[in-house]
Amino acid sequence: MKVAIAGAGAVGRSIARELVDNSHQVTLIERNPNHFDVDAIPAAEWRFGDACELSLLEAIHLEEYDVVIAATGDDKANVVLSLLAKTEFAAPRVVARVNDPRNEWLFDSAWGVDVAVSTPRMLASLVEEAFAVGDVVRLLEFRQGHANLVEITLPDNTPWGGRPVRKLNLPRDVALVTILRGQRVIVPEPDEPLEGGDELLFVAAPEVEKDLRTLLAEGRG
Numbered sequence: 001m002k003v004a005i006a007g008a009g010a011v012g013r014s015i016a017r018e019l020v021d022n023s024h025q026v027t028l029i030e031r032n033p034n035h036f037d038v039d040a041i042p043a044a045e046w047r048f049g050d051a052c053e054l055s056l057l058e059a060i061h062l063e064e065y066d067v068v069i070a071a072t073g074d075d076k077a078n079v080v081l082s083l084l085a086k087t088e089f090a091a092p093r094v095v096a097r098v099n100d101p102r103n104e105w106l107f108d109s110a111w112g113v114d115v116a117v118s119t120p121r122m123l124a125s126l127v128e129e130a131f132a133v134g135d136v137v138r139l140l141e142f143r144q145g146h147a148n149l150v151e152i153t154l155p156d157n158t159p160w161g162g163r164p165v166r167k168l169n170l171p172r173d174v175a176l177v178t179i180l181r182g183q184r185v186i187v188p189e190p191d192e193p194l195e196g197g198d199e200l201l202f203v204a205a206p207e208v209e210k211d212l213r214t215l216l217a218e219g220r221g
Contacts, residue, residue, distance in 0.1 A: 001025070002065045006051035006081050007072035008035045010185045010201065011097060011139075014149055014177045015069060016041050018142055018203045021175075027060060040187070052080045054088065062089040070096040075103045079111050086112030134217055136209045139201075147173075150204055152216055156196035159219025166190035169220075173205035174212055 001024045005012045008030035016026050026044040029051040030036045038046045049056040051072070062068065068085040070078035078096045085091040095115045098104050107116035117140055140149040154160060160168075165176065165188045179186040180199035186192060194200075204212055 001067065003027070003067045003069065004029065004060065004062060004065045004085075005069045005071055006030075006077070007070070007097070008032075008037070008040075008046070009071070009073060010178045010180055012069070012071040013040060013185075014201050014203070015071065015140065016044050017177050018147070018149065020044055022142075027065075029056070029060075052077055052084070054084065057084060057089065062091065065089075065091060067091070067093045067095065070094070072097065073099055075099050075106070079103075079106050079113075082107075082112040084112075134213070136213050142203070147203055147205055148209070149177075150202050150209060150212075152200050152202070152213065154194060154196055154198045154200065154216065158194070158196045158216070160194040160216065161196050162193050163219075164190060165192045165194065168215070170202075171204075171208040171211040171215070173208055175203045177201050177203055 003019055003024055004027045005016055006029045008028045012028060016028055019026050020041060020043045027047060028041065028044050029047045029049060031050045036046065036048055047056065047060055062085060068091045070081040072078055075098065082094045082096045085094050093114050094112050095117060096107050096113045098107050098116050098118050101118065104116065107113045134155050137151045138148050139151055142148065168176065170176065176188045178201040179188050179192065181195060202212065
């Protein structure tokens, strides 16, 4: 499958890694030099520029892609790209990130959107209290639900505070892809210490999500 992803921040990279690991052809489009890091996902093709520019979309031959994912942090940009992808390039499937829930009404088929997805922080503010700090929040489904992008926020008193990522003895079929800490996007290197308030993004099989929650709650490596 050929996939174009606009936005190479935490969400865009997480999706790209999952797709690349499953042998899909991924192109990342990013206009922010601070997010443009080819070494982060070397197996993907990277294009520097504005995904809302028709000339750039024509240059990468967007009409040849199976899926277009608008994953920038700008709702306006995501809506514009979705509409261009559907109307100008007849993209078979368009997935768009919703950053502000007040804009969610825009993200429908009239604007070219097939699937609208909320970001970790915004999603957490919309779901029930059951999906609070320490619980698993599903953000995206991959491979017809056989794998999910999930988010867990560590509580301030987490037993993992100060302990390195390598101490996480993750269940089978779970991968930690990104740590969000304040305004930082952190690549989870083995010696990176965890902190209370960290938002951890995992790709996980549905059947091990409970084990993952238990691991992070109890602090047993």
